[in-house]
Amino acid sequence: MSHARADLAPDAALSRGEMEDLQREIADVALFEDDFSFDPSALSNPLEATASGAEPPIVVGIDQSFLTNDDGDQDRALSAVVAMRGGEVIERVHAVTPLEIPYIPGLLSFREGAPILAALEELSVDPDLLLFDGSGRIHFRQAGIATHMGVVRDVPSVGVAKSLLCGTPVEDTDGLPAGTTIGIESNARVDAPDGTLLGYAVQTRQYDSPNRYINPLYVSPGHRVGPETAADIVLELASSYKLPEPVRLADQYADEAKKSLGE
DNA sequence: GCGACAG
DNA sequence: ATCTTGTCGC
Secondary structure, eight states: OOOOOGGGSOOTTSOHHHHHHHHHHHHHHOOOSOOOSSOGGGTTOOGGGOTTSOOOOEEEEEEEEEEEOTTSOEEEEEEEEEEEETTEEEEEEEEEEEOOSOOOTTOHHHHHHHHHHHHHHHOOSOOSEEEEESOSSSSTTSOOHHHHHHHHHTOOEEEEESSOOSOEESSOOTTOOTTOEEEEEOOTTSSSOTTOEEEEEEOOOOOSSSSOOOOOEEEEEEESOOHHHHHHHHHHHOSSSSSOHHHHHHHHHHHHHHHTTTO
């Protein structure tokens, strides 16, 4: 039983106020708790290690790049999707759609949502989990791009941002040891009761000794995933680099695909 | 009016 | 996001 909500897909023709209203509706439909059947701790398990014959879940990483016009203007967005299972890439697809609106903090999904949904349509495999480059519940109206896409497709999703859009860390997040997590709570800028746990600052990697720090990632539930599980998933998937592997590879692929189209 | 602001 | 090589530090 899929509860996909294509009717809530981002529409760049809406007014800014209508976009914000739609986001409040999406946040209302979204589930910020675990609601999936796969085993998150099996995400990076090698296929061979699966004893009972059950295959590891399929995780998909998604990232965008932008194509430039003959005049030098960004006129199209390219969404790259990389599907992995048991630590291996099993499929890569991408889609390009025209850019309708500029970047506006808080309305990212209305700018990048179309190519993402188009690319996901191209996928032949069925994703168990979607990983986005951007926020989920850590958002002014609790409906970042990970939440929006997750609700429209009704697939568990997680937002992985490199900087904090809003909310407040409950403790200092400077120089955290790898593996550390610090809660991010709502503040006055967020459309939620103060103190609501929106997500976590997640330190996947850290330098050994110098007086220089690696910034943490800001991980938040998209849809059908709780904040703790979202953080756990990112820690497990970020084996060799700061970013979780599916997102890192989608990042790479977004650039490759872009160049193969004539920059 | 001032400050904040994912990609 | 994007323009971009070398370079400082472990």
